Amino acid sequence: MTIRIGITGGIGSGKSVVSRLLEVMGIPVYISDVETKQLMMTDTCIRSELTSLLGKEAYAGGALNKPLLASYLFGSPGHAREINGIIHPRVKEDFRQWLRRRATCSMAGIESAILIEAGFAGEVDVVVMVYAPEEIRVQRAMKRDASSRELIEKRIRSQMSDEEKRGQADFVIVNDGETPLIPQVLALITFLSQNNTYLCPPKK
C-alpha cells in the first residue's frame, strides 16, 4: 500500500524544494499548482464553468487568463470559494487517478499550499507542513516571482494561518534558511518507512 504524503505550507515556505528532494529520492509528487493549471486548460467542465463565471476573457487568446483569475480569486473569500468549488473536486479526482497509476510505489506525495483548506487532508496518510517565518516567505516569493509585497501578502491572507496548519500537521519541516533541510527530509522518510505497518491498517 502506498503511503500518501501531503506536503503543505504557505506561499514561499519551500514546498517545491521539499517536493524536489522527495522526487530525487524516488518518491513521485503530484504538484497541485502545475496539475491544476493543466486541468484548467483540458477539462471541459472547468472551462465552461470558469467561462460562465468570468466571461470569455477567462481564456483570452486560447490561454488561461491568469491575471484575471488571480485578481478575482484573491479579491474576496467568497470569490475564492466559487473558484475553488469549480476546480478542487476535479483536482481531487485527478489526484486519485494519478495515485492509482503509482500503486506500486511505496510512497507518493501531493504538494499544495491549500492542501487542508481544499479538503485534501483526507486523501493522504500524513500531512507535512513546511514552515518558514512569514517575512522570509514574503522575501522569497517577491524575489522568485518579481512580485510586490502587497500582492504576496494578499495571497497569504487568503490562506490558512501557520498556527492552524501546524495544529493539523503530523510533521513540521523547518525551512528558515538556517535549519538544514536534507536531514529533516531524510528523518521523515526513514520514520515513515519504519512505521509503514502503523500507517497502513492491517489487512483483515
Ligand SMILES: CC(C)(COP(=O)(O)OP(=O)(O)OC[C@H]1O[C@@H](n2cnc3c(N)ncnc32)[C@H](O)[C@@H]1O)[C@@H](O)C(=O)NCCC(=O)NCCS
Ligand atoms: C490564480 C492563479 C491563476 C495564479 O497563477 P500564478 O502562476 O500567478 O501563481 P501560482 O499558481 O504559482 O500560485 C502561487 C501561489 O498562490 C497560492 N494559491 C493559488 N491558488 C490558491 C487558492 N485557490 N487559494 C489560496 N492560495 C492559492 C499558492 O500559494 C500558490 O502556490 C493560479 O494560482 C490558480 O489557477 N489558482 C486556482 C487553482 C488552485 O486552487 N490552485 C491551487 C492548487 S489546488
Ligand SMILES: Nc1ncnc2c1ncn2[C@@H]1O[C@H](COP(=O)(O)OP(=O)(O)OP(=O)(O)O)[C@@H](O)[C@H]1O
Ligand atoms: N532554504 C532556502 N534557502 C534559500 N532559498 C530558498 C530556501 N527554500 C526555498 N528557497 C527559495 O524560495 C523560493 C520559494 O520556495 P518554493 O518555490 O519551494 O516555495 P513554495 O512553498 O513552493 O511556494 P508557492 O506556494 O509560492 O509555490 C524559491 O525561489 C526557492 O528557491
